[in-house]
Amino acid sequence: MSTQQRFDRLGERAWGYDPAQVDDFLDRLAAVMRTTTTPPAPGAGDAEAAQRRRRLGSRQVRERVFDRVKGGYDPGAVDAHLDAVEDELFAREKAAFVAEHGTRRWEEHLELLAGLLLGRLNRPHGERFRRPSSHRTLGYAAADVDVLCDRLMDALRGEPEVDPRLVRTAVFRSAQGQRSYEEQQVDAFLDRAVEFVLAMRP
Incomplete structure (x- = not known):
């Protein structure tokens, strides 16, 4: 594990990301970034998808969650760095997939992903996602999620390239x-939305 402090720490009483967990994850990512091969891209076959789950790729970066400790790393700085790493890994995965399977297969994957997203976005307000299993279970405020969905829909309709921060920085x-x-x-929908936004980049 690296002993170098990679990010600024918060004050002793402020809660930040666990430095040990962040450093370990970044060390593993650095090893991946030094290699010439990348995990199979989104839309790969079952065997490739299984391999992708066993290795670090853009999805694993997007889904990584760190424990919070007092005096930990500044979450904003860590998140910004991981977003950049995710972008680079996804670009590699896309290039690898197109090189192996061709542009048409990639376009088919995009069409399928777009259909899944639009099917959800086109639903009425208050009906886009299911409710928690118990009325006492906390969930995301439906009104907040619907606002983001509307913004995402408008962006997808009107902009050739959507900024992934629209989804990444969403708070409910x-x-x-x-x-x-x-x-x-x-969360699963937002993960797919980021994947689609990155996939649409030239």
């Missing part, structure tokens, strides 16, 4: 019952 209030959406389903 907590809510319960009919005023909320299940967090896991929303």
Whole structure:
């Protein structure tokens, strides 16, 4: 594990990312970035997808969560760095996939992904995602999620290249019952949305 402090730490009483976890993950990522091969791109076959899950790739960077500790690394700085790494890894994965399977296969993957996203975005407000299993379970405020969905829809319709920060930086209030959406389903959708935005880049 690297002993070098990679990011500024917060004050002793402020909660930041666990430096040990961040450093370990970045050391593993650095090893991946030094290699000439990359995990199979999104849309790969079952065997390739299984291999992709076993190795670090753009999805693993996007989904990584760190514990919080007092005096830890500044989350904003860490997140910004990981976003840049994710962008580079995804570009590699896309290039590798197109080189192996061709542009048409990649376009087919984009069409499928777009259909999944639009199918969700086109639903009415308050009906885009399922509710938590229990009315006492906290979820994301449906109104906040719907606002983001509207912004994403407008961006996809009107801009040739959408900034992934629109999705990456989204923050939702907590809510319960009919005023909320299940967090896991929303998170899975946002993951696909970032993937699609990155895939649309030239």
